[in-house]
Amino acid sequence: MVWIVVGCNCLIAIIALWVAWQLVKLRQTLRGVARALLDAERSTHGVLGGAPQVIMIGQRGVAGLRSQLPRWGRQQRNVRLFLTLISWISRYSTPWLRQRRR
Template structure:
């Protein structure tokens, strides 16, 4: 009977030792993951640290361009009308010169 208890205790001790070893390995893995994440955070913070200011400047520029877009569309329409008029004058001018000859 004593041998059964000693055997069970030894088995429990081996299982506990194996679990402890697995926890040590898991701790090392988690430590490595933590270091990698901290390094990545430092890197991205260094690269993207000034991004909010740049984004705000870009948004202001886009807003400014959008506010000027109707003016540009009017100018584009006027240029098209002018070019169309010049094209008509060119066509009809050639026809009128041919008729005069």
């Protein structure tokens, strides 16, 4: 009877030792994962640290461009009219220039 109790206690001790060893391995793995995440956070913070200011500057620039779009539309329309006028002049004045040269 004593041998059965001693055997059960040894079996429980071996199982507890195995569980403790697994917990130590898990702790080491989690420590490595935590270090990798901290390194990734540091590197991304270094790269993206100034991003909010740059994004705000870009947003201000886009807002400025959007406010100027109506004016650019008028300028584009004026340039098109000017180029159309020049093309008409060159197209219809060419026969007159040929007649004058003769």
